[in-house]
Amino acid sequence: MxxxxxxxxxxxxxxxxxxxxxxxxxxxxxxxxxxxxxxxxxxxxxxxxxxxxxxxxxxxxxxxxxxxxxxxxxxxxxxxxxxxxxxxxxxxxxxxxxxxxxxxxxxxxxxxxxxxxxxxxxxxxxxxxxxxxxxxxxxxxxxxxxxxxxxxxxxxxxxxxxxxxxxxxxxxxxxxxxxxxxxxxxxxxxxxxxxxxxxxxxxxxxxxxxxxxxxxxxxxxxxxxxxxxxxxxxxxxxxxxxxxxxxxxxxxxxxxxxxxxxxxxxxxxxxxxxxxxxxxxxxxxxxxxxxxxxxxxxxKMVTKIEGWIWYYLFGFCILLAGLLTLIFSMTKVILPYDELFLQMVRGEIIEFNSLILNFMAHDRMTLAGTMVSGGFIYMQLSKHGIRNGFHWARKAVNVGAIIGFLGIFLFIGYGYFDWLHGLFWLILLPLFIKGFLQTKPASLTPSSINLTNHTYWRWSLIGQLSFVILGFSLTIGGIVISIIGATTVFVPTDITYLCMTADDLHLFNSRLIPVIAHDRAGFGSALLSVGLLVLMIALWGIREGERWIWWTLFIGAIPAFLSGIITHYVIGYTDFIHLLPAYLAFFFYVIGIIFLAPFLLKGQPSKR
Missing domain, CATH: 3.20.20.70 (Aldolase class I)
Incomplete structure (x- = not known):
């Protein structure tokens, strides 16, 4: 407790x-x-x-x-x-x-x-x-x-x-x-x-x-x-x-x-x-x-952990891949290898139902934003946590990364193996292994400058609870979306937006649903990984005067929220029930950021 x-x-x-x-x-x-x-x-x-x-x-x-x-x-x-x-x-x-x-x-x-x-x-x-x-x-x-x-x-x-x-x-x-x-x-x-x-x-x-x-x-x-x-x-x-x-x-x-x-x-x-x-x-x-x-x-006498740079590059590659994914999802949406698998070009899909392309764009944009957020958080944990020898930061990176790697096996459920996803996996894996091996000396337990039960400390407990709830919610959400992506693929509000059933899509092109499922499961896997990162930072990293923690949480969440909420309004998918989890997540994020700011950015107030 x-x-x-x-x-x-x-x-x-x-x-x-x-x-x-x-x-x-x-x-x-x-x-x-x-x-x-x-x-x-x-x-x-x-x-x-x-x-x-x-x-x-x-x-x-x-x-x-x-x-x-x-x-x-x-x-x-x-x-x-x-x-x-x-x-x-x-x-x-x-x-x-x-x-x-x-x-x-x-x-x-x-x-x-x-x-x-x-x-x-x-x-x-x-x-x-x-x-x-x-x-x-x-x-x-x-x-x-x-x-x-x-x-x-x-x-x-x-x-x-x-x-x-x-x-x-x-x-x-x-x-x-x-x-x-x-x-x-x-x-x-x-x-x-x-x-x-x-x-x-x-x-x-x-x-x-x-x-x-x-x-x-x-x-x-x-x-x-x-x-x-x-x-x-x-x-x-x-x-x-x-x-x-x-x-x-x-x-x-x-x-x-x-x-x-x-x-x-x-x-x-x-x-x-x-x-x-x-x-x-x-x-x-x-x-x-x-x-x-x-x-x-x-x-104060602990030497720096040099292997942190490999974890940092690991996060940078994820961030960069997220930005590239965002560019593609805002333009062409479907890549040439998708068209090759579908045996159909994007124009044919638009001609059949233009909402399908919007729907796929929204899945890929939310995935992109989540990847950018996750990559930034990995970079911050590497530079400010692992580099300084903190065991908790290394554990957070390892847990988040391993869960992210395992997400590739979700393709067994939806039947479409994305070769670019596999190549990206092979690029990231050596970076992660190198970082894992070279940062083993990072065994430092956390330290703190918090001496009193001052007002900012009491406020920080509300902020910490908010981010714990947010981290748990994102983690559960990632699990649910991953399961949906590998099984039923659609939720009722998706069908309402598309104005057609899964059977209709299957009759149009039997390979279309596996591609959509791949996007959905990929987003779920990324969300699960990022949710765990947020949760572990909230549980283990909140300490007085740790400014980098506040900036990590503040900046790290922005790409995911922007892509996850604004995208829906751009494509006209604004069903309240569908967006309610995102609204609640944003609410806890705002509460957490506000109540943590004095404790993490300022430290102890002049008067108790």
Whole structure:
């Protein structure tokens, strides 16, 4: 559930539900998706939240994919554990795990002030927790197990859950004896122990830390404080710990509403941070945004990928072919090899029904515009994305190109193999293969300069949703048109425009319909490829200040829309139902361009 769907669609709905019900509904939904075949791939495709290898952090003798984790209070029932492993977190806190079940109905949600109050810890209890953890077949990130209860209960819980823990977390209590901690450490089999403490109790603990056999300190949140107050409280506590030279990793819980907050904590000396209730309001993209800001520094040293030029030439050839196709479709329409296949010249077709030539021109013009748009997008992705080493841009080009290549096999359905199409395929293929082989080093994960949840960022989510819808719509449209082109060829409005049936056309020339089907299926294939490109850019490429993304989407769509809409008016094919998909697509395009412009072109506004 990326931010573009969470903030625009799901959050307004979920926040009108009872807090616990809404939480469990969304967590179970995410877990269900991640559990089905290819579910994890779907999550990755929609969110692209994998962390950069440069963000890895070694602590407690284990490797953390990133320094951003999730507090166990967000998912106390462990219903979303599997899904959260794919949402950009470097680790998860599990728990608190207690011997008995603790009901969570006292959870309070303050939507206006964006604050959640946990009246008391919520826990599903020993038995259910063990069932949930044992069903977790694959662990992709380290798990920090928080155990609560009396010391005797914690000893027992440790024996039951040690196999699931990478690190054990317990809450500091003044009545704990040093021997209690020492005994617990002996039960951990060399696994690390973290002690959690509130900021207000830290002073009491400072003098005792050197004598305690612990491996880290976790600064707890105070639910009576606002996010900004919590952040400042953590910063003060970290400074206190640094002042007495406590040589232990410091973890913090809560106080992070936007990436800038996490950066402040890391700058002060926090080793790991856990997102808490602010995550519910800031959105599931928050860990990804933090990771991308941290990645910004490391990405500056990456060398350019030289093989990008082959992908660029690949796109340029498509653009050039689209322009040539446009010229032919606006003049002669039917080429000599078409006439040879038809065993008929264009004049004979015009004499029989001039609308047939107009109809073929409209199919070829829309194909031409789509090719020009697609070629331009390929060129932009190559120059600005692949050249700079970004893996997502290379993946987008590869997916779009491979789907486009496969489109040639649609001729099996309509029976007319266009030799010029085949020649064009053979020209493009070496360029693509050369680019594919020489750009393999492009493995850079995205970085970002977005530090705050400012107004332009919120607007951009509407724009991103619009382009996601547009990309999905074009993709589905391309599939439908490809199928129609390889099967029935015509839709009812086509027959109305032509003023004759498919049988009439077949009686006139049995080879005419295969030629029309070839144009239609070719357009469907091109539209499918371009739709996927738009979709992947919308899903993976929207980041603050990325001006080239905005220009790619703005300019890239113009040829396709001009050819797809104006052509119909030129030939008089203006049926509203037939053009409705194009009108809707243009609507989402305009909304997307308007709402993305400030975020992509300007960046952060001067005032929040």
């Amino acid at each position: 990326p931010d573009w769907s969470y903030h625009t669609i799901f959050k307004p709905i979920l926040h009108r539900l009872p807090p616990v019900f809404g939480r469990e509904f969304i967590h179970r939904g995410m877990n269900t998706i991640s559990s089905i075949p290819f579910g994890e791939k779907v999550i990755e495709f929609l969110g692209h939240m994998e962390t950069s290898p440069a963000l890895k952090k070694e602590l407690f003798g284990i490797s953390f994919p990133s320094a951003v984790g999730l507090s166990g209070k967000i998912d106390p029932c462990l219903t979303g554990t599997k899904a959260f492993q794919h949402l950009g977190f470097g680790f998860l806190e599990i728990g608190p795990i207690t011997k008995e079940t603790i009901n969570g109905k006292d959870l309070r949600l303050d939507r206006r002030n964006e604050q959640i109050t946990f009246i008391k810890s919520e826990s599903i209890g020993l038995i259910e927790a063990e069932q949930k953890l044992s069903s977790l077949k694959e662990r992709k990130v380290p798990l920090l197990l928080r155990l609560e209860g009396t010391m005797a209960e914690i000893y027992s819980l440790t024996e039951s859950f040690l196999a699931y823990a990478d690190v054990v977390v317990i809450k500091y209590k003044p009545d704990y004896e040093f021997q209690d901690i020492k005994t617990l450490k002996s039960l951990l089999n060399n696994k690390s122990l973290i002690l959690t403490i509130s900021n207000k109790d830290l002073q009491h603990l400072l003098q005792q830390i050197p004598r305690l056999e612990i491996d880290g300190i976790m600064l707890e949140e105070d639910f009576h404080k606002e996010s900004s107050q919590q952040l400042q409280s953590h910063i003060q506590s970290i400074r206190q710990l640094n002042a007495v030279e406590v040589d232990l990793p410091i973890l913090t819980v809560g106080g992070i509403k936007e990436p800038q907050d996490a950066i402040e904590l890391f700058t002060e000396g926090a080793s790991l941070v856990l997102l808490n209730f602010e995550y519910v309001f800031s959105g599931p993209g928050l860990p990804k945004r933090i990771n991308e800001v941290i990645s910004q520094t490391s990405n």
